[in-house]
Amino acid sequence: MEDRIRLYELVTQNGRSASPYVWRIRYSLAHKGLPYESVPLGFTDIAKEFGGRFKTVPVIEHGATMMAESWDIAEYLDSTFPERPPLFGSAGERATLRLLENWIGIEILRPLFRLYALDIHNSARPEDRAYFRSSREGWLKGMTLEAFTADRTARLPQFREGLLPLRTHLARFAFLGGSTPNYADYMVLGLFQWVATVSTLPLLARDDDVLRSWLDRGFDLYDGIGRDSKMQPLFE
């Protein structure tokens, strides 16, 4: 019998999973058909739960193994469960995805934080908000979350234009991974899931049909793990 996997997650006040990195692992576990027990944590639970050993989620526990960092976890899942569908079909695919992760971080994740930093704060559990604000305003060298996001509506057009590489690809393929989803899909779906958890500003234009079709397919994956009634609308 396989050891049970526990996945430590970050949740908002409404209980929805709220970390783009955790979503990658949720999709990865589903891709491999691995059941797991979810352990929901708020921002301020993380340091307490792990006694300082891990500062971020996802964290997984599997037998004697306990580890953080979504990328390392994905590699661990592939090496530990080689009989299940691989996340990385070749060494070159793994390396190329890791390179892509850098671009996605800079061109999508970072701009999303600029759009939604205050929404993340407001959707956090009340007891987590002061910590979130002070740590993030520290990153921002003292700028308030309100000031940081004040011009966010004006930033939307440029953000949307930055998704052109995705649209070009999805005009040709059903998934970022080609005819079937791969970790590229999970990275980007995870970002949109994160937005769907916290958003008070629709991210995408009504007529963005290529992205809409892919998001529909993506959110339907694995019996729709990405779908629930708490999702905020992604489209205008």
Next chain:
Amino acid sequence: MEDRIRLYELVTQNGRSASPYVWRIRYSLAHKGLPYESVPLGFTDIAKEFGGRFKTVPVIEHGATMMAESWDIAEYLDSTFPERPPLFGSAGERATLRLLENWIGIEILRPLFRLYALDIHNSARPEDRAYFRSSREGWLKGMTLEAFTADRTARLPQFREGLLPLRTHLARFAFLGGSTPNYADYMVLGLFQWVATVSTLPLLARDDDVLRSWLDRGFDLYDGIGRDSKMQPLFE
């Protein structure tokens, strides 16, 4: 006996290969260990050579097959020579590389054209220059190549910053493809080869050691197909 491959290339006045897309195929042919005959063309030879059938190079000819588009050629090489080292180790690797190609096109290739459009003109064969100027100034809605590139030195810092995803990756791996090069390396090496053919402005900062080491390794590949005495310096 295998049919001989002919590769139609774009060359500058000094005879050096001058298309980033052709360089991808030069590296791809070397990766697969496939010999080929090079057919050098100038900008204005292309339409004549192919009677309008192809407007861009690379074009390869192999037996009864004649085809353009670097991506299609790479796929053709893998499917036609399955016994040789694959360019794409898995279907997911192929799709991920094609997605990456979109980002590279927007984040690297397009800014490079902005830096080097006039240098490309000046390095072309004299008989190709009027065509290059009028076609490209047409793309630019009448702006001259001189005006388009006038502020290029001021654009260098932002361009260099845009290479951060590559640097982050190459701090971990010998090649973009991981421990061995893959098509990601060939796409980006091809861009730097293009710059090395035409440049009168060193692209990279003297202290950019991570990129420098990778470029050294990359240009050494396959007995140094990327190295010759006509290369312009890439570093300040």
